[in-house]
Amino acid sequence: MPESPIRKLVPFAEGAKKRGVHVHHLNIGQPDIHTPEIALNAVRNYPEKVIAYSHSAGMLSLREKLVDYYRTVNIDISADEIIVGAGASEALLFAFQSIMDPGDEVIIPEPFYANYNGFATNAGINIVPIFSSIETGFALPPIEDFEKNITSKTKAILVCNPNNPTGYLYSKDELETLRLLAKKHDLYLIADEVYREFTYDGKQHFSCMHLKGIENNVILIDSVSKRYSACGVRIGWMVSKNKELMAIAMKFAQARLSPPTFGQIAAEAAVDTPEEYFDEVIKEYIARRNTVVKGINGIKDAYCPNPEGAFYVVAKLPIDDSDRFCQWLLEDFSYENQTVMLAPASGFYSTKGRGKDEVRISYVLNVVDLNKSIAVLDEALKVYPGRTN
């Protein structure tokens, strides 16, 4: 089981705090946005006297509510095409285990969400990374790069859309390219769309479920964690129209009995969150993204693309080694008694050596704190001993 590069930094962050230094946490995907009241109230008012096992696929009423939700984003599915898990984490693990045998391969554009490594290890499968570049803003790599990495062991392609860690929002055209590839080689196309609602600059999200003619090859991974700022309820799910696949996934679901009941109650109610909640959240995230992108690009020799989704950016900095730099920020640096905790991008690349001059910044803090963080980073880069130019 691989160690997360962020986890390794935790003791250093604790050290900084012990020295009285304020640490701005730009390293995590835990939003500071409030969970909708409607979700919290549903749990507060849950009338049952026995907190019993639910259906292994998740409560039917939750799955029916999700069907309603998907209708609002033009996705037409039924309740038996959903299996609810303890977070998208478990749902993706079910998907991996259901479609692959140990030793099989899934192709993923890198940088990618570091926890995919854990799920792959858990399922005994291998991730084959395809390089995507900061120069293109982390757009989908050329399809030839996918094609030349397809072997007899390749079973699936996985994209996270909008992307963690890059914030990149894949276009309809890019999804169509993947559709052709998946169809040609009869591969599964897995799309992790947990950040679906977080798209900016008027851009619309195009879902893998909107693709025509490869319905049996598509697996959608989704969650309430980010959408409703409810990471702790641990409710995610997989969606597929492939009945055979869903029957196999159900056995994995049954083996662990059921997903958490309280979380399902919160998730079901959350679907009724009023539109205004999102309007405000999106407005806030756009302001935050703009702050970070403008801030980073204002730092000498630093570069940050302007991604249109999620709440992350991957930025390029004039540094020798992002792991060392992120540790140094916590261990040896402070400015006006503050420092920042960033995620070294190396942890999001499967190919050794990549991401050494990149960091992931999660803009999960308010604009004031983000501006302070940028100022701290600017000062830090002026004195970092491993600065490259």
Place this chain on the structure above:
Amino acid sequence: MPESPIRKLVPFAEGAKKRGVHVHHLNIGQPDIHTPEIALNAVRNYPEKVIAYSHSAGMLSLREKLVDYYRTVNIDISADEIIVGAGASEALLFAFQSIMDPGDEVIIPEPFYANYNGFATNAGINIVPIFSSIETGFALPPIEDFEKNITSKTKAILVCNPNNPTGYLYSKDELETLRLLAKKHDLYLIADEVYREFTYDGKQHFSCMHLKGIENNVILIDSVSKRYSACGVRIGWMVSKNKELMAIAMKFAQARLSPPTFGQIAAEAAVDTPEEYFDEVIKEYIARRNTVVKGINGIKDAYCPNPEGAFYVVAKLPIDDSDRFCQWLLEDFSYENQTVMLAPASGFYSTKGRGKDEVRISYVLNVVDLNKSIAVLDEALKVYPGRTN
């Protein structure tokens, strides 16, 4: 992933209900006992505005509360010797994955909890069953039977105590025997003690954590599901004093981020459930067990031991095939418009052909319904076409 024999019966139970037949569910481990109010209130009054990820090992306040709980049963551990999972299911999976590589073996007395098969498949390991007999009330099999099945691939012995499905409560002497064996061969001794509080006839539970001199080999699996009738909160945990093992298990825990927050809130509060709650629950379960044991033994050619724990019995019936019998009960039989749903014991044996004349009965219904169920079973056995004598 193996199919549970109980799941296969579900469509037939639904069929019976559609025909207007009342089905007494003696097939499940879902108690009808109320979840303690103190646990429900903690969730109702949870003040946080953001339902965030918790610590991957579980909230520190929960783990500290569990340390307090264990002190009351003479088990001395610290909070960092606990990793909380989404139910004992996930905790046991963490344990399997942390101590075994694919292809390794764990020895388990059979009949055993059928879901162990799923966790083993999930971890890519093999279960080696050791036969325990209804003649001895499913006591620990002779230690020679364990010893002759130990190979270079054997990494652990697993017992469920009190046992699901047999209700058998292992004695201190039996645990000491296992201790010697585990020490001699340097094996892990995993004890699933989720039914710890459910012991009858004045018998005391002896925990694997009470064993001296093999502290680094012992793994305790525990849960609030049965203890506080809170199966749906999905909170279980593993306990071990082996620091190296816990460091590996933590990586699996981190890979799935965190256990469910609301469930942890309920679990933490549940530890303060007043003693009287258990006094009443235990009194109720003793009455139920007595009803079932006396009832079964009053049926011609049927036999049921008198187990001292959990809320299950495995009974021997004059039948050709328990899978067929249990299906027939739902599909073709009713008495006064009622029938019973039982778990075929075949599903609890790993060795093919065993358990064909045995069923598991969960006494999770009240005494009145249990008496009705016994009457139904009695009538059914009079007319079942596959009756053996």
